[in-house]
Amino acid sequence: MNAPLIIFFVLAVLAVIGAVSLILQKHPIHSALSLIVVMVALAGLYLLLGAEFVAAVQIIVYGGAIMVLFVFVIMLLNAGEEERTDFSKLAKFGGLPLALALTGLLAATMTKHGASLPNPGTAGTLAPTADLSTALFTTFVYPFELTSFLILVAIMGALVLAQREKS
Amino acid sequence: MVPTQYYLVLSAILFGLGVVAFVFRRNIITIFMSIELMLNAVNLSFVAFSQAMPAANNHKLDGQIFVLFVIVVAAAEAAVGLGIIIVTARNRQSLNVERVNLLKL
Numbered sequence: 001m002n003a004p005l006i007i008f009f010v011l012a013v014l015a016v017i018g019a020v021s022l023i024l025q026k027h028p029i030h031s032a033l034s035l036i037v038v039m040v041a042l043a044g045l046y047l048l049l050g051a052e053f054v055a056a057v058q059i060i061v062y063g064g065a066i067m068v069l070f071v072f073v074i075m076l077l078n079a080g081e082e083e084r085t086d087f088s089k090l091a092k093f094g095g096l097p098l099a100l101a102l103t104g105l106l107a108a109t110m111t112k113h114g115a116s117l118p119n120p121g122t123a124g125t126l127a128p129t130a131d132l133s134t135a136l137f138t139t140f141v142y143p144f145e146l147t148s149f150l151i152l153v154a155i156m157g158a159l160v161l162a163q164r165e166k167s
Numbered sequence: 168m169v170p171t172q173y174y175l176v177l178s179a180i181l182f183g184l185g186v187v188a189f190v191f192r193r194n195i196i197t198i199f200m201s202i203e204l205m206l207n208a209v210n211l212s213f214v215a216f217s218q219a220m221p222a223a224n225n226h227k228l229d230g231q232i233f234v235l236f237v238i239v240v241a242a243a244e245a246a247v248g249l250g251i252i253i254v255t256a257r258n259r260q261s262l263n264v265e266r267v268n269l270l271k272l
Contacts, residue, residue: 046214
């Protein structure tokens, strides 16, 4: 077993444990902290895949900004432990088998068709960030500009939604 | 060297766990977090596919650029979604999605 494979399995187990913990924790703040574990593990996997810029963005935007937003909202709303209510019958009896079937189907398809794919480069062959930015500002310049509008609309929407109504 | 399909299977597992969390959790914030988990799972397969492409291919980096766009959209979605959550929690005095049933028969 070579080193990248060992690192992959450590990070993969960490990510899966974090995701399972997200499901099992009762308190939303514990779920949020579990999700941070998943995101950091995924950033490590991106580094292993040689996508250094995506790994950095993953840490900064997901692990930093988005999760801070979540934690802020949890504290702002003083969210307590989740109250248990009855599930709908479909979720109660069909939820787990259907989710397992979906995962199995996805995994089986990925294994079947992914086997013909070549192996990704190791950490030695990093995707140059310069190439990434060149593609972002030439081929993808219109979508890139559109995202700035999207963010502007999102900021205004969040402000309008979260402000207190004037009485 | 890690085979590409290992990453893809891990991505499928994380997506499935996100679906389970989405179906079984009752807290609206946790449900929102499970959506982020599913987005992350898809991002992983994007990067894996991108790295599986031959180095000479012109579109090798497209997968990573898609990931960047997905992250931008997820950030915008988180801002608006959490705004909606704050309004709902203020109006309903509860974070339980079962209580948000105005449109239910």
